[in-house]
Amino acid sequence: MQLYKSFLKQLVRNYMIGSIASVVVVGGVLLVTTLEISFEECARLMAILAISFMIMLISELSVFLKQLKPIRAVFEEEDPDLDLLEKAYLHVHRMPRLAVYRIFGPHLLGLSLPAILLTIWMMEQGKLSFPAFYIWLASLGAVLLASCHAMIEFFLTIAAIRPLIKGIRRKALSRHGVDFSLEGHVFMAIRVKFLLSTMLIGTFPLFLFSLAVQIRLEGLNKIAPQQYWGWAGGVLLLGVGFAYVGAWLLTQDLQRPIRQLYRAMNEIKEGRLIQTSNLYSDEFSTLIAGFNMMVRGLQVREERNRKLLDSYFAALAAALDARDPYTAGHSLRVAEYSVLIGRLAGLSEEEIDLLHKTALLHDIGKIGVRDHILLKEGKLTEEEFDQVKTHPQQGENILLQIEPADAMAPYLEGVRSHHERYDGCGYPDGLKGKDIPLFGRIIAVADAYDAMTSDRPYRSGMRSADALNILEEGKGTQWDPDFAGMFVNYMKSETKVVTIR
Structure with a gap:
């Protein structure tokens, strides 16, 4: 309800802005072209305006409340x-056009018709003595005032309805799982908007000046040149001021969706496939609907590519593990443990995804290790172990062959460094402490735990508690103390549920 109240306040504020601007421009011209009438006639004219204003206010308020009814009902x-x-969603989009109808309907007619009829009646009664054609000049002034007011309120209402549109869409999405969109439906064509706005902006100063000249026509021959140009300059300044305000509102209405689309395109350029809000009732609605349709298509392709890539990584890991029945599933388990540690460490979802893929491929270099060494059941000789120790570099080299190179770049450091030790005694580069890449430090913990708890042909796997004790003892020497500590504490706790991707 607070959103609706804010919207209502904004509409009232817009109405006041439009009314004041119109009265300043058209009323200002009437002030500088004041008729020479008696005090009594002036008082009678004020009474006519007061009565007409009350009629206008009652009729316009009734229409205004009727226009708000479908929106108010929702809140x-x-x-x-x-x-x-x-x-309500569709009705909100109609509000700018309904504002124009209201200004040219009960606002204009509710004021003008009673004023004209009362003025004619008083002239017939001899209570007003100015020429009858002034009534038609006043009617023209009223149309100019309404045109000025309607255009200003039209563009201000366009801006005012956007928060309300978002609010209604949120309600529909949260309560019914439906996201409303015009999907290109046009309530106010840009061509009509431009045509009427530019025509009014271009002709308003001319009509305003013509109205002022007509009122002052009888006294022009008595006005000195300096007075004339001062008077004419004031009238023209008011007209040009309105033209500038109208042009500014029109350009703002155009720039807003263009800026929105430009920001959305920058998001896509950065790799974030985010749809943009469709809050417009003109052809920009069609443009944004098309843009969002394109983004949805890219999102589908991105999801398919992501699944394909995940399957590709999993297939590589499975193919590697299939070489040795005793290590079957090792890469998948290391990936699961690595993701667990990453979540405990508070890594972002993007980092978790990269970590998961890196862990799946951490032993890919073992493809280059000969079977008689990799599958040997007894203890490896020093020379054979040196061959096994080359698998991190070989894994990096294999990934470097995959194109595009930048797509594999995030996985290289973790694959190369997962056998580095925190004390600097690891391989292949002898890195120490925080110099070891983040993913390498995480995977080292996960890899060691799975290796210790898995069966081998020459030994049975350790109990989980024993492996965790070894990790506890090796904190700060063999493994990163933070990641090893997180993992040990979690696995020793009562909660044993591991969140798997």
Whole structure:
């Protein structure tokens, strides 16, 4: 309900801005072209305006409340149904056009018709003595004032409805799982908007000046040149000022969706496939709907590519593990443990995804190790162990052959460094402490735990508790103390549920 109240306040504020701007421009011209009438006639004219204003206010207020009814109903209902939300959503998009209808309907006619009829009646009664054609000049002034007011309120209402559109969409999405969109439906064509706005901006100063000249026509021959140009300059300044305001509102209306699309395109350029809000009622709605359709297509392709890549990594890991029945599933388990440690460490989802893929491929270099060494059941000789120790570099070299190179770059450091030790005694580079890449330090813990708890042909796997004790003892020497500590504490706790991707 707070959103609706804010919207209502904004509409009232817009109405006041449009009214004041119109009165300043057109009323300013009437002030500098004041008719020479008696005090009594002036008082009668003020009475006519007061009566007409009250009639206008009553009729316009009744129409205004009727226009707000479908919107108010949504925010008064505690749990509005989908049909009610959809009607309100579409009605909100009509509000700028309805504002124009209201200004040219009850606002203009509610003021002008009673004023004209009362003025004619008083002239017939001899209570007003100015020429009858002034009534038609006043009617023209009223149309100019309404045009000025309508254009200003139209563009201000366009801006005011956007938070309300977002609010209704959120309600529909949260309560019914439906996200409303015009999907290109046009409530106000840009061509019509441009045509009417530019025509008014271009002709308003001319009509305003013509109106002022007509009112002052009888006294022009008595005005000195300096007075004339001062008077004419004031009228023209008011007209040009309105033209500038109208042009500014029109350009803002154009720039807003263009800036929005430009920001969305930058998001896509950065790799973030995010749809943009469709809050417009003109052809920009069609453009944004098309843009979002393109993004949805890219999202589908991205998801397919992601699944394909995940399957590719998993297949490589499975193919590697299949060489040795005793290590079957090792890469998958190391990936699971690595993800667990990454989540405990508070890594982002993007980092978790990269870590998972890196862990799947951490032993890919063993493809280059000969079977008689890799599958040997007894203890390896020093020369054979040196051959096994080359698998991190070989894994990096294998990944460097995959194109595009930048796609594999995030996985290289983790694959190369997962056998580095925290004390600097590891291989292949003898890195120490935090110089070891992040993924390498995490995978080292996960790899060691799975290796210790898995069966081998020459030994049975350790109990989990014994392996965790070894990790505990090796904190700060063989393994990163933070990651090893997190993993040990978690595995020793009562909660043993591992969140797997």
